[in-house]
Amino acid sequence: MIKRVSIVRHKLISRFNQGVRSQEWGFSTAKPYPVDVIAKALRALLDYLENNPNPSPEFIERLPRSVSAVNRKFLSVLGKRQLIPIELESQEPDFNLCRVVDREERTDVPDQTITKIVRRGFRWGEKIIRPKEVITAKPVV
16 A cells, blocks of 8 residues: 555656756746645645655545646646647557657557557647657567
8 A cells, every 4th residue: 555655656746846847948927826736735635645655545545636636636737738639540650759669569459550658748839848658569470
């Protein structure tokens, strides 16, 4: 249980720092309110985890919903700033929008089919801020 909380805490800190860095890229506006709301929500969650090394089972059960709510708020802020997730038209990678980070042997899908999205990609207008990172199928040898 403690290890699981530690992993969640590490991921939250990493995502929080990524959000702070996105402001450094020049996406901030004169109204910092939405980012402040996200920062406060993450800080409260991190503070709770820091002050409660053995959280209750109820907290662990609610944690995915809490993180999901923060994620939705964060995506909403990004959308308001015209930073949108990359959506693909097909199951094959578009190498202008995707980066293949691994391949896995599969017999149930054709070669070069996307089998898993590892990391979401984003664009700002026509500019790719971060490509979508994917795993694709390869034939069994």
